[in-house]
Amino acid sequence: DVKVTQSSRYLVKRTGEKVFLECVQDMDHENMFWYRQDPGLGLRLIYFSYDVKMKEKGDIPEGYSVSREKKERFSLILESASTNQTSMYLCASSLVGTGESFTFGSGTRLTVV
């Protein structure tokens, strides 16, 4: 069964901390994405990557960065966590080309205090 695995289900971090959210997929997908989901705002795209070492800004990249050193791993980095980054973070992957479906991980609920 193909999988997208997010390393943590729940995280609590302090304001100002550097936070790493990890996502690993075992499907050899080229494309990987990070979304955040908030009540009333739905899912919003933060960053995505079409290949190793490539990254593209999504709709709300401010306060975030990403790293893709290996094809299977896409990391989301909060350089200095703030309370407004408290959210559910969802990672997804897909094959190259737009005919393929997206597979999501189980999500990381991040609370910044």
Added chain:
Amino acid sequence: KQEVTQIPAALSVPEGENLVLNCSFTDSAIYNLQWFRQDPGKGLTSLLLIQSSQREQTSGRLNASLDKSSGRSTLYIAASQPGDSATYLCAVIVDKLVFGAGTILRVKS
């Protein structure tokens, strides 16, 4: 800018009813459309992918249709069960996913 709207926002039905969830999008230049299910506090589970050249897809009790020209998709759930209770999200695929806000479904036993 592509916008996706889902109606109704919430739906409560008795067990056994057939039901329809609606999704509309503003720009018909999409590649595909995907329906997802999300349980509270969990990630997204893919239900159906409809490619732009297709009119519908079926999986078990689920049937999804796509009319690109009118910018609409529907998800039909037959003989609903309490286990179908979840949030249903529709997303159009351009170079990325653009999501609707979802329909919260509650099936009462």
